[in-house]
Amino acid sequence: MMNLTHLRVLEAVARHGSVTEAARELHYSQPSISHHLGRLESSIGARLIQRVGRGIRLTPEGEVLAQRAREIVGRVEAASAEMAAHVGLRAGRVRVAGFQTVLSTIVPKAAAELAASYPGIELNLVDVHPVEGLRMLRAGHVDLALVFRHADTPDEEEGFRLTHLLDDPLYLISREPGQRLEDHRDSAWVGGCERCRATMVAACRRAGFTPRIAYSSDDMVVVQTLVAAGMGVATLPGLALQAHRTPGVHATEIPGHARHIYAATYGEPPDPPATTALLDILRAIT
Incomplete structure (x- = not known):
């Protein structure tokens, strides 16, 4: 029969791709890791790990079970934190996944308020893209994910609960004030990665042209510095401008283009007390 120890071992091996690293993380010996994996394979009647040269890889059955193990272990850890929190908000933990601009603007204020109001609550933060943040939330690795959505963003999978926090306008970043997207149909543009530049590209196409992306960076400081140096123009959300403003650039709001910022939780309410405190x-x- 499967047990939590076996699943923890499989999850660690899958995550590290190494028995040695899994043993180090779990403070087990390597023979002990192999023993637990062998017991798990016997209990389900399928091979989970294959030797490949000096390394290992998961079988298809191992991949499936490892994914479930991540979710199960994560939810057990979340439940443990919730039970500890029910002793009272004198103690507890809330784990938050957020993206760069929200972690550098809104979260520090919230963290200071949480520490002042509930000094016994431990706050853990991780900087990830919203897509990854939701994956971590579903798997139970975090308790709350700060995410953004646009008007055309597809609905998330069932189980997520979104609390709207604010709308974050999009701005044209240039060296001259009061300009429009159309003024830069022939300009060089500074864009982010394929996923991050989608909003900029959509705004430009709505204005009747496709931007010529000459430079690529997801760093708001680099983007503004390139614009200030006359290398091109860009778009940035308002929170990025709150986090950092480079001298020599001007920001002009682009009407009709704003991202909606949400705090996401997962599963049926109620949330753990520490998560509810931070959400409040x-x-x-905001």
Whole structure:
């Protein structure tokens, strides 16, 4: 029969791709890791690990079970934190996944308020793209994910609960004030990665042209510095401009283009008390 120890071992081996690294993380010996994997394979009647040269890889059955193990282990850890929190908000933990601009603007204010109001709550933060943040939330590795959506963003999978915090306008970043997207149909543009530049490209296409992306960076400081140096123009959300503003650039709001910022939780309510406390603070300061 499968047990939690076996699943923890499989999850660690799958994540590290190494028995040695899994043993180090779990403070087990390598023979002990192999023993647990062998017991798990016997209990389900399928081979989970294959030797490949000096390394290992998961079988298809191992891949399936490892994914479920990640979810199960994550939810057990979340439940443990929730039970600990029920002792009272004198102690507890809330794990948050967020993206760069929200972590550098809204979250520090919320963290300071949380520490002042509930000094016993431990706050853990991880900087990831919203897509990855939702994956971590579903798997139970975080308790709350700060994400953004656009008007045309597809609905998320069932189980997520979104609390709207604020709308974040999009701005044209250039060296001259009061300009429009159309003024730069022939200009060089600074764009982010394929996923991050989608909003900029969509705004330009709505204005009747496709931007010529000459430079690529997801760093708001680099983007503004390139614009200030006359290398091109760009778009940035308002939170990025709150986090950092380079001298010599002007920001002009682009009407009709804003991203919607949400705090996402997962599963049926109620949320753990520590998560609810942070969520209440986020709502209050935005």
